[in-house]
Amino acid sequence: MELKIKELPSVEKALNFDLEEYATMLWSTKYGLWKWDILNSKIYFSDRCFEMLGYSENNIYPYISHLIYKDDIKDFSDSLCYHIKNKIDIFHFEVRLVKIDGSYIWSYIEGKILYDKCGKALKMLGSISNITHRKKWKDNLYKIAFYDTLTKLPNLNKLKSDLEKLCRSSNSFSVITLNIDNFRTINNTLGHDIGDKYLEKISMLLQTFCSNNCSVYRHSGDEFVFILKNKDASQVVESFANLVQKTLSNNTFYIKGNELNITTTIGISIFPDHTSVPSELLRFSSSAMYYAKNFAKSTYIIYNDTISLIALKKSKLENNLRVALNNNEFEVYYQPQVNIKNGKLIGMEALLRWIKPDGSTIMPSDFIPIAEDTGLIISLGEFVLKEACSQTKLWHTKYSIPLKISVNISEKQLENKNFVYIVSDILKETKLDPKYLELEITESSAIKDFNNIVALLNKLKDINVKIALDDFGTGYSSLSYLKELPLNTIKIDKSFIDNIECDQKKKAIIKSVIILSHDIDLNIICEGVETEDQLKFLKSINCDEVQGFYFGKPLYAEEFECRFLK
Template sequence: MEFYSLTEFMISIVLGGIAAFGGMFLIKKLPSLKAEGLMIHWSSLLISGIICLMYLYGGFWGSPSNIDYMVGILFFIFTAIAINITVNTIRLHEVSFFRLIIGAFIFAACITIVNMVDFLQQLINNKLQINFLLFSSGVILAFGNSVASIRFIRQIRSVALVNFYWLFFGSVAIGMAFASLRYTLFSSVTFLSDVHLFTNTYMTFIENWAYIDNTLLPLTINILGLVILELVPGFFGDKHNKQQAEIIVENKQRYKSLFDNGAVAIFSLDVDGNVHAANGTALNIAKYKKEEITSIGPFLRLIFPADRNKFKESFEQAVQGNSTYSETKLLAKTSEIVDMQMTIVPTFVKGKVTNITILMKDISETIQAREQIHYLAYHDPLTNLPNRRHFTDKVKQYVNDEREFALIFLDVDRFKVINDVLGHAMGDELLLVLAERLSDIVGENGLVARMGGDEFTILLPSDFAVQDVEILVQTMVDVINTPFHIKDQELYVTGSIGIAMYPEDGRNHIELMKHADTAMYRAKEKGKNTYEFYYNHSDSKAGDRLALEKDMRKSIINNDFELYYQPQVNTHTGKVTSVEALIRWNHPEKGVIAPSHFIPIAEETGIIHELGEWVVRQACKQVRKWQVDGFAELQLSVNISIKQFYNKNFVSVIKDILEETKFDPKNLDIEITETMAMKDVDHAIHIFEQLKALGISISLDDFGKGYSSLNHIKDLPINRLKIDGSFIQDVPTNQEAIIIIKTIIAMARTLNITSMAEHVENEDQLNFLKQLNCDEMQGYYFTPPMPANKAKKWFEEHSYLHEKIPFSS
């Protein structure tokens, strides 16, 4: 009786080798990651299913086995578990001897059971007897082959690149071992019996005296496969170990070269933080000799004391296996402090941190550059005083800490005169001297900052009582009044100062800055060269301001406002060419209230829009009436507030009033202050162009005391420059004012713009302006502003002012 053919046996060995090669190739690709566990589980189930179908129900090795389905399910589960355990044993980073034996045993058991299914069926059907020693030898060989196979596959997985020949020989050995196992088990019932393992023959003669028993051929091949599996890993391991040893030596040499010659400082520490090595760069920075560095003990001693707690935290992180990056200061042997960039890197051996490497780079220049950038960001480049950002941050800090303090806002009066006449270089020199004077007065307790231009702010902490603040501010006023001797010139300026107190005058930096600025402008209104506390006006006059606001709204309805008109005279002809409309408030109880008292309130409350429209409308109606009565060429000048000018409906409102009153736009001149125009030059130009498109002319009022430049003036589509009256009042005694007036008139003539002087009050001023060929004049020398009924009579009597001005014909 025969079971298999010899050819079938040989083919199974070849197929087993191919399958082993493919299996090793796939297993080598599996990463040693937990994330791949799910893929291995599914693969184990798939392979188990294939084996069950082939061995139990597919008749792969003969007729299908008559196995109960419940037994088949148990067989499937066991096979899947065995394969899963074996693959996981192979892919573990490290595996104990016990784990290796267990994995090999389970896999050997699986292989044995797989082959025993058909074996037992043949044993029962043919009533055969087993040679127990031969059968046991097959099972033992299965276990030995499993151990050897797992070891070999784990070995090739540990190497990145494996020579093809090692895979080939290993695959052949595994194929020989496991493919012959089935036949070895079957030979245990055919040995010394009438049953033959292979068909045709059970004996192959080599010579007449020698032959091969084919029954023992599978056992021989199985043993040969096991021998090869034991020898191949040994040879492979020796070669691999030799290569690894050479790589280790090469890497050590590279590391030593990198360590010794690295551009960065490298310190090698044990896990307790003690230094046991340092490279040349580290020794140079730390100022230690090679034999000294290992005897200093803890590396912590090289860290600047203020940074040691931070270093301890970083070092603990490294000991736990985490790299850290930070900046610190290294304390050299010479007590020199060096800014360093530090990276702490743990070194792992068999998954444990064995030592710590610290990489350090000198970043002193980077720190200096960073500090310089920070300094420039928070300091004024001209005076080196703190700038607006620095000052604002300091105020915020004081507010957050709820510290009482005084915030002082200082503006240098008429600083622009020096800038325009003597040049910016002279102005800069004056600001430098002023900055020194202010810093000397305030000292180290306070903070002096330059906000920009000629504006300074001072922060005085709670050490200063209100009386002390007042004394110090008066000292500032006196010091600013002291002549400035710069480049052989004696310069004079004054200062207007506003003071706000925290927390009385504001709860945040915005309110305090605003209120100090408001107090400063009130100081200017009082004639400049003085100081004002904000609270002097806020509490005592708050009720008055609310009452004025309420009365103002009523007065618009009750027509309590009245327009006065002041003539504007052509210097060359003596003819009255225009009138400026000026608003007055005839309060029913308080009498006449000056515009300087109610215009700011109107702007703050928004009443200015309604009031401004009323002024333009009434003035157009009145001048239109005068034109009809015989003064056909009389023009009208109207002042516009900043709130009106920047209202989006401003141009359309003016256009509607002109259409309503039938007033010719070419006879209307709108006066805008220099400060208003400079607030947003692009917006101003846009509005000017719209007004000029209607035919309206434009005057730049109060010129000379603002912040405009010739570059901006030449771009503005204006018709007339009105020289600020403060300059005219100083004529002819103030030489600086004379120079400014000459400059403005010459500039206007160059730009083909009409020049006009306001606040002309005496004959000396008139003669001076006439000599300079100023085009137009306005002021009390001719007449003060008059109500409409008096103005008409005045026009009839003074159409030409030859008696006031000796005009040439």
């Protein structure tokens, strides 16, 4: 007899199950029992089955196909046919069964198929158990493992899994890494609650691009990834990237009284053009995105060989940086700071240099960004702080000159909740009086998490450490927040000093900043002074201190001592 599952058998209540069939099934009483008489195409249910689904013999659907959830019928039928066709006697299947109220339960169906001597299927005996609770628990675990709790988007685990599946085929697709520009500023200045709401709204927008050929994932923090499936991926992906950026930029969110716009930077990699390795596709698109950010935000770039070489160079530099830290290849240099009125040395700025074993020097601009990205800046920052404090204390003892030492502090260091304790411990260890230590923070660092920074700086002020606002004029340059920050010094950036001799606007700006700063009892130091004319102008407008090549380049400790202290 050839089985025709297209016409699934009718359902009836079993009046009895004979003892031989009970002995064959050995089912627990908590299970519903069923019997399928294959020859007359009828299925019989026990009372427990009817109770489980809420039916009686009077209102049960007439055919088993009506009881099976529509999306499960084909898979159930195919599996049943396969078992009978191949003379497999044990059958088990998870399926949704429709209850009388239209809802469904997840059921685990088990059965044993009985054949005659000729191998013809005669009947099946089995059980039905309600596994809805177990299925929900399993689904919850799956969601926790593969979906982001904030945005409800598939997460990095799901992204990796889907990429591995896609890379097993030959069909072209694109990986599009999208980063929200300036998200950290929003998060730090307005708070994480608003930052989270902002990400939720962006996620909802990103989901509008999804289809059978397009899916979106939350990679991490403010980074999302699209997978765009298309046989002409390289042609379609640019139009898609443009559409995403245009759509996002045309939206404005209003969250708790804050008006927030969206701009994004995108990096793209293509399978199999760039690589057929899932992890590399993800890495290449991310590299392209960060490469784009180096030039201009709100753009997109498709991965290429140039980006590959830059990423490789960065990777090598990162590895070398770790080795250099272990091998103590770093040295602190010192640049003099001078009282403009009497020309006397009043302190120095500590500047980090990487001296390689071959004697060559790598400048901070080449390795500090990587150190910040990798978190190595924390170790480097502590090294500079300890070395600078120790050296200053040594010069205090040796020459009895009350020199101050200025040390640059990175944003990552300021984010460390133990930073104040680290500074305090270093001062105790080196025995340097805190009043001689001046920590330099940038405008961008100060404004990104303003309230927390104010609290942190006040704690430093409580232990008598001085604070300077570095690079003033290059960032937000808002004079309004100067009164809120517990500052001692404003350091005007070199870009304002360059060509000041013939730039009347620069002169007017610096003069105004100095007058205002003095009115609120702040010291002013101008860096980048290289000519006598610059010095004369700064003297004429009552600048307090100066620093630059006119007085001396950064020097290692022994050379600085020989030139300025002996």
